[in-house]
Amino acid sequence: MPITVRIPSPLRKLTGGLGEVQTKADTVGGLIDALETAYPGIKERVCDEHGTVRRFVNIYVNEEDIRFLTSQDTPLKDGDHVSIVPAIAGGCA
Amino acid sequence: MGKILGLKCRECGKAYPAEPLHVCEFCFGPLEVDYDYEAIASRVSRETISQGPKSLWRYIDFLPVEKEATVGIHGGFTPMIRAHRLGQVLGLDNLYLKNDTVNHPTLSFKDRVVAVALTRAKEFGFDTVACASTGNLANSVSAHAAQAGLKCFVFIPSDLESAKVLGNLIYHPTVVAVEGTYDDVNRLCSEIAGEYRWAFVNINIRPYYAEGSKTLAYETAEQLGWRAPDQVVVPIASGSLLTKIWKGLKEFERVGLIHGVRTKVNGAQAAGCSPVATAFAEGRDFIKPVKPKTLAKSLAIGNPADGVYALQTARETQGLIEMVTDDEIVAGIHLLAQTEGVFAETAGGVTIAVLKKLVARGAIPREDVTVAYITGNGLKTQEAVAGSLGEAVYIEPSLEKFQRRFKLK
Numbered sequence: 001m002p003i004t005v006r007i008p009s010p011l012r013k014l015t016g017g018l019g020e021v022q023t024k025a026d027t028v029g030g031l032i033d034a035l036e037t038a039y040p041g042i043k044e045r046v047c048d049e050h051g052t053v054r055r056f057v058n059i060y061v062n063e064e065d066i067r068f069l070t071s072q073d074t075p076l077k078d079g080d081h082v083s084i085v086p087a088i089a090g091g092c093a
Numbered sequence: 094m095g096k097i098l099g100l101k102c103r104e105c106g107k108a109y110p111a112e113p114l115h116v117c118e119f120c121f122g123p124l125e126v127d128y129d130y131e132a133i134a135s136r137v138s139r140e141t142i143s144q145g146p147k148s149l150w151r152y153i154d155f156l157p158v159e160k161e162a163t164v165g166i167h168g169g170f171t172p173m174i175r176a177h178r179l180g181q182v183l184g185l186d187n188l189y190l191k192n193d194t195v196n197h198p199t200l201s202f203k204d205r206v207v208a209v210a211l212t213r214a215k216e217f218g219f220d221t222v223a224c225a226s227t228g229n230l231a232n233s234v235s236a237h238a239a240q241a242g243l244k245c246f247v248f249i250p251s252d253l254e255s256a257k258v259l260g261n262l263i264y265h266p267t268v269v270a271v272e273g274t275y276d277d278v279n280r281l282c283s284e285i286a287g288e289y290r291w292a293f294v295n296i297n298i299r300p301y302y303a304e305g306s307k308t309l310a311y312e313t314a315e316q317l318g319w320r321a322p323d324q325v326v327v328p329i330a331s332g333s334l335l336t337k338i339w340k341g342l343k344e345f346e347r348v349g350l351i352h353g354v355r356t357k358v359n360g361a362q363a364a365g366c367s368p369v370a371t372a373f374a375e376g377r378d379f380i381k382p383v384k385p386k387t388l389a390k391s392l393a394i395g396n397p398a399d400g401v402y403a404l405q406t407a408r409e410t411q412g413l414i415e416m417v418t419d420d421e422i423v424a425g426i427h428l429l430a431q432t433e434g435v436f437a438e439t440a441g442g443v444t445i446a447v448l449k450k451l452v453a454r455g456a457i458p459r460e461d462v463t464v465a466y467i468t469g470n471g472l473k474t475q476e477a478v479a480g481s482l483g484e485a486v487y488i489e490p491s492l493e494k495f496q497r498r499f500k501l502k
């Protein structure tokens with residue numbers, strides 16, 4: 001069973017309109033590379049020039065923020081659900 | 094006027110037109126207003142500002158609106174209090190309080206940002222305004238929308254203090270109490286904002302809205318006699334206020350209104366919701382979101398949008414970010430009321446308690462000109478202190494009873 005990835009609307013231009021895609025990878029970092037191979041251009045949107053996930057992009061593995069796990073080294077297994085979500089720029093004080 | 098060049102992504106620098114946009118479509122970073130500072134500098138002077146209205150609009154040349162102010166024209170220009178008695182208790186000779194507990198019309202610093210946001214929203218032609226709020230913002234949006242004749246939806250967490258709920262309802266907006274935390278409210282509102290052409294002040298109007306906070310810095314500089322303080326202590330919820338106070342001071346320096354700004358910008362959080370203070374303590378440059386659990390509901394943002402910038406600002410200015418417990422917050426509210434006669438809401442308690450901590454640990458020297466920002470009114474969060482107050486003395490209406498009760502004879 002592959003890994004299911006939720007794609008946010010601003011990135012769907014790159015996935016041919018798909019909101020959900022499937023791929024295979026061992027880690028979150030590997031998953032981003034696999035997405036880049038399948039949908040060229042996606043990595044520079046999600047990662048900065050050093051290849052680290054941009055500050056205003058959140059990635060969740062099975063609903064847990066990868067910053068609470070081991071960031072891009074977070075391991076993945078078949079059947080996992082990964083969501084890419086732009087951080088919400090709302091806020092108060 | 095031509096002072097607004099457009100919007101610019103704070104992260105990657107991509108330029109956008111000055112429209113109701115808030116997120117960079119390329120890197121998802123926040124958009125900020127890009128100004129023509131040369132044009133501003135050629136127009137402003139201490140004299141022109143001094144002759145302006147006694148409101149935040151005396152700084153209109155630094156605010157992202159095209160024409161004159163149309164909403165919230167009496168907001169801002171709140172008292173700067175020389176806090177002798179509190180300073181004595183804490184060990185500070187030059188302590189000041191910027192007292193936004195008496196801001197007009199809804200008694201919090203949010204009246205600044207909303208005045209700017211709704212003036213801008215009207216320029217864009219919106220007829221409906223909305224916000225995601227921990228309370229004070231909703232109060233301010235509700236009141237200003239009523240005065241401006243705009244339709245209004247405010248979204249709040251369902252567990253808010255009763256005065257903050259009432260403080261919306263009285264203005265007859267649609268109040269939506271969402272079962273969840275502020276972060277849940279915010280996420281819902283981002284989705285709603287994508288569906289309707291509404292002016293969500295802290296979503297699609299955010300680049301303009303957030304600029305209103307800079308007026309706290311401008312007033313600080315002017316009221317101190319055209320100089321920047323040595324230290325400021327600012328409460329952190331989303332981190333926007335702290336970031337904008339620093340931006341305001343730097344802008345005044347940039348256009349030559351003040352010189353030699355070396356202010357240390359200190360941040361204050363509640364221990365029950367301290368994602369920024371924790372990141373600061375651990376030396377991290379990213380924020381781990383938390384689930385808030387604190388008395389200071391106005392600061393209960395677990396996933397602060399400007400948290401990284403608040404961190405950056407504190408580090409860049411050699412300030413510190415500290416956190417305090419709920420007990421310390423309540424003690425801070427009492428201390429401020431007892432020494433200076435100012436009744437602050439919980440966020441003010443956080444600020445005073447952190448100020449106390451910073452002085453105690455030697456981070457703020459006695460002689461430093463220090464400004465603490467008191468951003469909201471205690472009458473809105475009475476629940477927070479209800480269990481910690483003395484009681485009234487009940488007597489019969491007789492002089493003798495009075496004298497006996499107080500042993501005055």
